[in-house]
Amino acid sequence: MSAPRLDVDCLTVRFGGLAAVDDVSFSVAPGTVHGLIGPNGAGKTTTFNLICGLIAPTGGAIRLDGRRIDALPSWGRAQLGLARTFQNIRMFNDMSVLETLMTGMHANLAESLLASLLRLPSFRHAERAAIDKAWALIDFVGLTEAAHRRSGDLPYGDQRRLEIARALAGEPRLLLLDEPAAGMNPSETQALEALLETLKGRGVSMLLVEHDMRFVMRLCDQITVLNFGRKISEGSPREVRADPLVVEAYLGAKVARSLEAPP
């Protein structure tokens, strides 16, 4: 069997006396969407920060396609194909939508820096290709009309889709999404779900943190549930929502019942 896209093995981080992530293991199979859910403070964002290299673990291992990445700096992990979006949006306010997407391609463009300094024709080709790719991505996330607007002026849902497009610009092997639907209205949430569904259809592997349970249950192949930093459950959406530990710690009986009913 081939290595999982992402393998998190006995991951732990302590902040003072608190184990924010406590001996957590799970893996994401290539081409699947894996959910990471649990109440506020369960350690979901901290797990993302550990995977991306924003903070260092106290113990455990992280592998991307079988290769240890936990000692690499975050830029090194990005180069190997990790991309993420943030729970609290971080947009380049003064840049246009098109410019924002170009910043997501810096890794590819950097290779042609020498060519650009020497003004070689290959740089112009690379730049042209990057611009074409940016337009294709803008189109893909439905922001063509807004391409020249300041990204900071976009409605919230569009900013989040731009953030996803920017993460996709580097052609990641794994996309980490931290509460992408938070703060969205129902129609924005629906558009986001359709977008992620399309990405999934194209074989993009994703790790998804989200509180909208219908969204999570429809999109995810597998789900890991955290509570107080520890893994309390794992399985298919059906298995997880029927797990009494998950109902008690997170879902509540009413939500669990409503998820059984067709939407």
Ligand SMILES: Nc1ncnc2c1ncn2[C@@H]1O[C@H](COP(=O)(O)OP(=O)(O)O)[C@@H](O)[C@H]1O
């Ligand atoms: N940098 C930090 N220093 C100290 N405690 C932190 C830090 N980051 C997160 N925590 C704590 O770790 C726990 C998990 O937080 P977090 O990962 O943000 O939870 P979630 O994303 O699941 O809501 C919380 O108790 C939070 O207060």
Ligand SMILES: [Mg+2]
């Ligand atoms: Mg969080």
